[in-house]
Amino acid sequence: xxxxxxxxxxxxxxxxxxxxxxxxxxxxxxxxxxxxxxxxxxxxxxxxxxxxxxxxxxxxxxxxxxxxxxxxxxxxxxxxxxxxxxxxxxxxxxxxxxxxxxxxxxxxxxxxxxxxxxxxxxxxxxxxxxxxxxxxxxxxxxxxxxxxxxxxxxxxxxxxxxxxxxxxxxxxxxxxxxxxxxxxxxxxxxxxxxxxxxxxxxxxxxxxxxxxxxxxxxxxxxxxxxxxxxxxxxxxxxxxxxxxxxxxxxxxxxxxxxxxxxxxxxxxxxxxxxxxxxxxxxxxxxxxxxxxxxxxxxxxxxxxxxxxxxxxxxxxxxxxxxxxxxxxxxxxxxxxxxxxxxxxxxxxxxxxxxxxxxxxxxxxxxxxxxxxxxxxxxxxxxxxxxxxxxxxxxxxxx
Numbered sequence: 563x564x565x566x567x568x569x570x571x572x573x574x575x576x577x578x579x580x581x582x583x584x585x586x587x588x589x590x591x592x593x594x595x596x597x598x599x600x601x602x603x604x605x606x607x608x609x610x611x612x613x614x615x616x617x618x619x620x621x622x623x624x625x626x627x628x629x630x631x632x633x634x635x636x637x638x639x640x641x642x643x644x645x646x647x648x649x650x651x652x653x654x655x656x657x658x659x660x661x662x663x664x665x666x667x668x669x670x671x672x673x674x675x676x677x678x679x680x681x682x683x684x685x686x687x688x689x690x691x692x693x694x695x696x697x698x699x700x701x702x703x704x705x706x707x708x709x710x711x712x713x714x715x716x717x718x719x720x721x722x723x724x725x726x727x728x729x730x731x732x733x734x735x736x737x738x739x740x741x742x743x744x745x746x747x748x749x750x751x752x753x754x755x756x757x758x759x760x761x762x763x764x765x766x767x768x769x770x771x772x773x774x775x776x777x778x779x780x781x782x783x784x785x786x787x788x789x790x791x792x793x794x795x796x797x798x799x800x801x802x803x804x805x806x807x808x809x810x811x812x813x814x815x816x817x818x819x820x821x822x823x824x825x826x827x828x829x830x831x832x833x834x835x836x837x838x839x840x841x842x843x844x845x846x847x848x849x850x851x852x853x854x855x856x857x858x859x860x861x862x863x864x865x866x867x868x869x870x871x872x873x874x875x876x877x878x879x880x881x882x883x884x885x886x887x888x889x890x891x892x893x894x895x896x897x898x899x900x901x902x903x904x905x906x907x908x909x910x911x912x913x914x915x916x917x918x919x920x921x922x923x924x925x926x927x928x929x930x931x932x933x934x935x936x937x938x939x940x941x942x943x944x945x946x947x948x949x950x951x952x953x954x955x956x957x958x959x960x
Contacts, residue, residue: 566749566875568641568649569721570838572741574624577615580836581788586613589624589637589738591838595688595722596635606631606730616737618656619705623739631730632672636723640684640841641743642832643714644750650711651721653678653741656701660733666703672729673700674736678708684718686840693722705739717752718841748918749875755844759784763833763845770849772823778803778845780817780833785810786842789835791819796827796849796897798877823849827897828874828921846921848874850898866909868893868958869902873919883946884915887953899924903933911937911958915949918942 570591580586580594588594599608609631616625626635643649657674660667679695681687696710712719721743725736756762761782770776778791793801806818823829826849833843870884870893884895893913896902899920902912910933917924917940926938943949 566745568743568745569639569741572743574739574741575622577622577624578837580613587615588613591836592624592637592639593686593836593839594635595638596633597689609633611635616735618737621739623737625735625737626725627735628727628730629732629734631734632727634724634726636688636725636736637738638686638688638720638722639839640686640718640720642752642755642841642844643684643717643719644752645714645716647748647750648711648713648746649680649719649743650709650746651678651680651741651743652707652709653723654705654707654739655699655723655725656703656705656737657725657727658733658735658737659702659727659731661731663733667733668702670731671702672727672731672734674702675726675728676701676708676736677724678710679722679724680710680712681720681722682712682715684716684720686720688722688724695724711746717755751846751921752844753846753921755841757782757833757842759786761786761833761843763831763843765831765845765847770823770847771851772825772849774823774849776821776823776847778819778821778831780819780843782815782842783813785815786835788837789817789833789842790837791817791821792832792834792838793821794830796825796829796874796876826850848921850900866911866958867905867907868911868913870895870953871899871902871912871914871924872897873916874921875919876915879946880915880949883950884953887950890954891956891958893953899928900932903929903936909937910935911939913939913941913953913956915941915943
């Protein structure tokens with residue numbers, strides 16, 4: 563199936579002062595963390611790092627520095643998951659450790675001990691014994707990719723980036739870039755994640771059509787800080803969200819937002835903290851047009867229709883690949899299972915691309931129940947290129 567990237571700003575390219583602190587310039591949608599110093603130890607041990615954006619290899623990357631000292635710290639981010647599903651995390655890391663200030667120098671370098679980890683329960687404590695860590699690596703003055711795989715145990719999981727230099731050095735800097743978190747096997751989704759403090763999202767209307775104004779109300783018995791509502795459209799693009807009100811009603815905090823739907827498909831709606839680093843609640847919303855059954859005598863001609871049905875997770879690249887693959891056969895392309903099955907044509911054939919990507923897996927029996935007479939073919943494609951090649955080579959029955 564197509565690989566689905568789960569991290570926000572996984573490339574680690576965009577930055578901002580974390581909660582307004584200029585000493586914590588951190589990648590957007592990531593939270594900085596560090597272990598505080600032990601007062602009984604030397605002053606150079608476990609210092610608070612300086613987080614900053616640094617240009618390296620002609621692009622900005624995350625820098626974490628403790629000159630003349632050491633640290634234990636890094637970044638973390640929460641993402642939605644499905645219990646029992648496995649996920650693989652890969653991140654590129656590099657370190658400069660030296661007794662002089664020349665870039666990438668290794669004069670009397672220290673071990674830097676880079677690791678990445680996954681908390682399968684979604685916790686945010688970097689000291690938790692539940693975190694599954696990769697082996698320690700020493701990528702001095704060169705990029706190296708770290709890997710780790712773990713199975714989720716709840717509807718959330720948290721990824722951690724960590725460095726822990728052993729000795730203080732005049733130059734002690736860690737760099738991170740290009741983080742990827744992807745599910746292994748079938749991509750499963752939670753339709754509704756209720757977060758800590760009974761934090762949940764309610765929507766009105768519940769069954770909207772494209773163009774409808776949606777009111778999203780978030781309710782929690784906790785007063786979360788630095789929060790926002792993020793809405794991702796079916797094509798993967800974010801849609802504009804307007805904040806309306808925040809109030810306290812009895813023992814609950816209430817936030818209200820509005821946004822407008824723009825297309826058919828599945829919308830990913832998240833109530834987040836720290837610009838996406840903390841996932842506080844999630845809802846998936848299906849947007850679909852009302853379908854009117856075509857009268858049996860309304861078709862001018864009886865012809866064979868082949869409908870390439872794309873899943874809600876398909877982006878523009880998949881749509882373009884479907885169009886190129888369908889050109890010779892002049893197939894119909896769309897995102898609606900109802901559009902694919904409707905009509906009183908004698909021959910209707912649905913090519914369901916990655917039907918396991920729907921919240922409820924599409925099957926031939928579903929079409930037999932709702933649209934009798936439809937021929938159903940499941941097409942499992944690992945990439946847009948695979949889909950294009952398959953459609954070009956597929957020969958429908960005459």
